[in-house]
Amino acid sequence: MLHALADATRRDIVRRCLGEAASVSRLADVYPMSFAAVQKHVAVLERAGLVSKERRGREQLVRSEIDAVRRARQALDQLEATWRGRIERMSDLLAEDEGDGTHGRDQH
């Protein structure tokens, strides 16, 4: 999921299809690469649930799933939350018990 957003072209595709959907070939002539390459990028995004395709005539409209983007962002929020949790816990330990440096947390 984050992997799908780790590519600049793919992030740009998501950005471009946020407001209004675009056909794959329209996307293709924006980027300096072949149609097939763009098609693959879209496929990666689709597998990750970040965009959906809807056939309209002979075109295939790509639309970004904003909720999926939000969910991806949450993964990083989680890291920050963990961080805040650690700091809090450390403060607690310092407040109530300063002697023991080897509390057995963090074991696998």
Added chain:
Amino acid sequence: MLHALADATRRDIVRRCLGEAASVSRLADVYPMSFAAVQKHVAVLERAGLVSKERRGREQLVRSEIDAVRRARQALDQLEATWRGRIERMSDLLAEDEGDGTHGRDQH
């Protein structure tokens, strides 16, 4: 940067080193892979600025850079912001000018 966080092991390393730093070998015996593999993951995170290493005796302590995590998260925030921007702009267009569907935006 997002690429560095796209791997589950690396995200876990970041999580683990958020509160207190850990030596590379300590990290290594947490994961089911060789020391060298963990070392490589740490190197990737370091190149991305997500962790920093500090030598302490013969150990190398790995510490996560919470600000870098925040910066990575901001990249995804940007996508959502773009989305909100698009919606806003669409509303504006609908409000003031309904006739023209082919305004020349989004050109490369």
Added chain:
DNA sequence: CTAACGTACAACCAAATGGTTGTAGATGAG
């Protein structure tokens, strides 16, 4: 109907990834 367009997919390729083992250099413990 025919030609052009949009898509799908296979085959191929170079480079990056994620892993391994092995070797060698620093550093601390005894």
Added chain:
DNA sequence: CTCATCTACAACCATTTGGTTGTACGTTAG
């Protein structure tokens, strides 16, 4: 000093990635 530990790094390997070209198929325009 000597040995065990921690780290660094090279060489190698399989798989994935990001790109290409070529071919085939469905749909729309004229």
